[in-house]
Amino acid sequence: MKKIIAGTIGNCVHVAGTMNFLTLADNEGYKTEFIGIGITIDQLLSEIKDKKPDIVALSYRLTPEPLNRIMEELKDKIEKEKIFDIIWIFGGTEPTSLVAEKWGIFTKIFYGYEDIDEVIAYLKGKNYSEEESYPKDLISRIKSKYPYPILRHHLGLPTIDETIEAIKKVAEAKVLDVISIAPDQNAQEFFFDQRNMDKRLNGAGGVPLRTKEDFKKLYEAAQRGNYPLLRSYSGTKNIIKFAEVLNENINNAWCAIPLFWYSELDKRGPRTLKEAIIENQQVMAWHGERNIPVEVNEAHHWSLRDAHDAIGVATAYIAAYNAKKMGVKNYIAQYMFNVPAFISPEMDLGKILAKIELVESLEDNNFKVYRQARAGLTSFPANLYQAKGQLAASAYLAMAIKPHIYHVVGYCEAHHAAKAEDIIESCMIVRGVLKNEFLGSVDMTKDKNVINRKNKLIEEANLIIDSIKSLTLDIEDPLGDPDILVEAVKIGILDAPHLIGSNIAKGQLKTRVVSGGLYAYDEKEARIISEKERIKKIFKEENLQLRKS
Structure with a gap:
């Protein structure tokens, strides 16, 4: 267990950032100690001799010019006392961090604009500055960040070019781990039967993907920034053939498939209910054989049609049961909060916890469940200011279940389809919630x-x-x-x-x-x-x- 001591230097009394860092380090298994506010260099060296830390974290957030004299003293005394077996970390504002940087003391500097997952990555011993630092498969990506959830958002604009540019912007912003591609309804039903498309509806509901090359272009657009994974809706017809296209061209991060739906039940596809169940089970098996994670997005389909909470809980279990039966090894259990829109937070959380208990009762050595939380689409008002509040409130409630994946729903969805700027802003709102959540929160699951x-x-x-x-x-x-x-x-x-x-x-x-x-x-x-x-x-x-x- 590595030991970290931390404090502010000079006459700096701003400790919030330091305490946040120590909280995250505690969560990652470090032994931590805060040694004080505005400590002198001599006091710091005395603490080092007494406590023998592996890491010393210092912070200074005042006017940058005086920091030069403090750094000069620190460097001289480090060399005089021959303190060479310690890792030094600095955190501050960008101006003070630039001053600290030029003295060559610190192996890691936080400039004030890093997100919480970058801090956690550092504490886990990872460096997010290079491509290979970003895992290329879902489970590795989850494990690289947990208990901080990876973030997902869907994206599908009316043209290929618009969607490509949006993916580039989102990837470069480094705010999102998984981009869920939303093909338009024509692509979902008629990708292999395009002569039957109603071309007047091109771009309705998503991006008009018509060839394998279209998918490849989207994948290439994501190869930058933090290299987000891609996944796509699974289609409503010829689903195994569609799965092959997704696997080969975007390295589909996981499959999302219903059990009963996209059939005569909801009229989103031509299949009878029995045909849909059989084919959906076959799709689960196809992915299970290839060790590709599977999500059976079943329960919220019932709840979105106002089935009562008990049916939502039962169908969550039945969906997971079928995935396990069909050989799925890594199961993504999606838990949609705010369905219906007028459910109360305590009743909502009780429902989700009931689903979790039943679904995770199926876990064994061959069946692992990963929790994915999200806000319900119908809970977002058209007023964009209120919608931002709803996004934050729902995300905060969802953190009670400690999700592995948080599916960010763009705050603007009741008003317009999310563009890159909307996605980035929505993700930053959720990241703000997560930052506060990781300081410690009330355990609402004990209510x-x-x-x-x-x-x-x-x-x-x-x-x-x-x-x-x-x-x-x-x-x-x-x-x-x-x-x-x-x-x-x-x-x-x-x-x-x-x-x-x-x-x-x-x-x-x-x-x-x-x-x-x-x-x-x-x-x-x-x-x-x-x-x-x-x-x-x-x-x-x-x-x-x-x-x-």
Whole structure:
């Protein structure tokens, strides 16, 4: 365990930066000690002799000119006392850091504009000044920074050229670890069948990618700055062929695929529900065989359609279960906060913690879960000032789950598609939240109301899971069986208010936010319906017997 002592020198009393640095060093396993404010060089040398540190961190943030005399004294006394086995670090404003730099004492200088992840990288023994310092795969990138989360943001502008220039700007800004490419809807459905594209819709929903070369151009644009990883939406048709294109041309950082969706269920693709489940499982298996991480972005699809919180928790588990069954080794569990937009923070956190507990119960030596948090898109107001506040507030709440990845949603999304400048600003807002978070925060996961909500949702989600298992006696693995999963949708075990009129879903579920949580709701009787009551009613109507697993 390396020992760091730190203090301010001269007559400088500005200690916030020094204390922040020591907090980060503590988190990285260093033994740290603050030795004082405005200490003299003689006091500093006395502390060094007494404490025998490996690293000495000094700070000075006043007028730069007097620092020259302090540095001259320090250099002379280092040489006189033959103190040559210590690493010296300096932190200050840019003007004072430039003064410190010219004296040749310090092996590392922080000039005041570095981000927290650069400080953490230094403490981990990494140097982010060279290309090879930026890991080229997702898991290595996560491990190089955790507990500081890597940041992700999506990007897809109406033309290839605009998107290329935006990627270059974002990469050079060094604010983002993963750029999620958003192909337009035409590319997602008709990349291999372009004669059926409606060209009037080119650029709708993202960048109009039409060839493998288009993907390569985006990849090349990212080879600068902090060399962000690229990933892309997985498409809604011919998904394995699309996965091959992504893997070969952008080194797709991970696959994101639903289990039930992009089908007749949401009408975002031509597949029947059963076909979609089968193909989505095959895509999971394809990536699992190649050791490419997989995200099954399932639960928030139900919640965005106003399914109540218990269904959101149950489908988070079912999604992860299917990924594990299909051989996925590194699973990216996306946790979308603020869904619905009017859920309260404590009920929201309770729901997310319930998902985490169930999903991570599946972990073993062959299945590792990485947490990805994000804000819900529908929670952002069109007023851009309020939207910035929402971005910061949601990010702060999300830090309670200690995510490995934070998916930054551009604050401007309710107003316009994020351009490079919007993405950079949004990332800097989140980085500001993270900077404060790493000073130490209240552990909201210990709140009594949060814990009670988590436990209740786990109980209700297990009722949903058990009810799906009860649909068959003949199938050994019902949670991974496409026919059983389709049946769960048909009879309404899995349902959502927005599915009314569906040709495959029941579409009869009614829900309402009550005291900050989203519940199944009886509108005639104006009361919450418990999950036990809801499931029992479905089984009675279908003349089925509910069995406990």
